Ligand SMILES: CC(=O)N[C@H]1[C@@H](OP(=O)(O)OP(=O)(O)OC[C@H]2O[C@@H](n3ccc(=O)[nH]c3=O)[C@H](O)[C@@H]2O)O[C@H](CO)[C@@H](O)[C@@H]1O
């Protein structure tokens with residue numbers, strides 16, 4: 359178990375390159391099993407979730423190697439459609455394998471997935487969608503068995519534009535008989551990336567990026583080489599970090615079009631942003647302005663995955679700001695930690711009221727989930743004194759060595775190992791003299 363130790367108060371300055379998108383890479387790695395043979399996937403970041411996905415692929419019989427930022431996959435040895443429960447529970451994205459395994463084997467056994475505790479995160483829309491394509495689904499406690507002798511195209515209307523359900527259905531439908539139309543589909547850029555990857559393998563899909571996706575099933579997919587899009591949430595995190603520390607930072611290898619809502623919100627807060635092709639410069643010299651209302655909603659609106667980070671900026675803005683979180687009911691766990699650093703925040707239902715304070719103070723805080731952890735790191739960079747962020751395995755799920763990237767921008771941040779605590783048992787708690795007496799007795 360590691361922790362991050364941050365000495366705050368230094369403006370970030372310099373240039374860094376943004377790594378590939380976790381949320382694009384994970385479904386694409388899952389989709390690759392639909393084509394037997396060798397794939398090369400580039401711009402894949404070295405994240406905990408990616409490691410888990412590669413371990414699942416290995417457990418299913420594939421060969422998978424991650425060298426630098428390239429993943430080499432050989433799907434010709436894939437021989438199982440049963441995801442081990444222990445691996446399934448390590449992240450939410452293990453559910454992405456359901457559609458592809460069903461398409462390839464006609465059956466799949468999975469378990470309820472794990473992942474960050476940010477809400478209930480049901481999988482009913484995934485299961486309903488697969489059922490509409492002809493799958494028969496049985497649930498035995500935690501175990502889900504899904505079978506389909508034939509997958510047949512269907513008209514599917516999602517009750518909510520779920521990112522994961524849209525992706526799972528797209529993948530299964532890519533090899534179904536006939537045409538599938540997904541209405542009220544999610545429109546995130548990662549869905550367009552998945553469409554591009556599937557089409558590169560020979561699928562026939564149009565419409566990703568809009569609310570209606572049409573998939574004409576094909577009989578066979580072929581392996582391919584593909585490059586993952588840049589991570590818009592990592593880019594957004596660094597944009598906020600630059601602004602909060604009143605720094606001047608240039609981000610390379612980003613896709614500004616994927617960050618429209620974020621750029622708009624930061625500009626409203628008084629942050630200067632310059633865009634040049636795939637480069638974004640963030641410059642902030644003064645105290646941020648308050649933001650009356652930020653509402654997290656499906657893309658292209660402001661992303662829930664940047665809600666905790668933007669909240670840090672608002673803790674230091676002049677006046678009262680309001681955030682409304684509409685995607686995950688449990689995504690305000692960073693609030694208590696920020697309060698311990700001096701922030702003034704009140705939460706009422708899904709709204710957070712943030713009254714800006716002149717400064718935050720260093721404290722020992724705990725990352726409760728991935729983006730909450732990133733927010734605490736940003737708060738530590740801006741705070742007076744030392745901040746220690748614990749439970750950083752959550753942060754490692756989505757940021758490739760965050761401390762390394764921030765150090766390159768002049769931050770004082772280091773990763774330190776936390777010594778393993780001795781398990782507290784009655785025996786461990788007894789002083790040696792009493793232990794000896796007991797043994798003799
Ligand atoms: C790996 C990945 O891409 N993760 C992203 C993906 O997660 P994920 O795909 O899990 O998010 P969804 O869009 O599916 O979830 C959004 C909302 O729908 C609900 N829901 C979802 C599915 C379902 O079957 N039933 C149901 O009720 C969820 O509980 C949540 O309240 O989109 C989220 C919303 O942008 C992001 O925060 C995550 O970073």
Ligand SMILES: C=C(OP(=O)(O)O)C(=O)O
Pocket residue numbers: 381449450451473474476663728729756
């Ligand atoms: C919630 C997130 O991811 P996941 O869906 O993988 O838990 C995230 O990336 O912020």
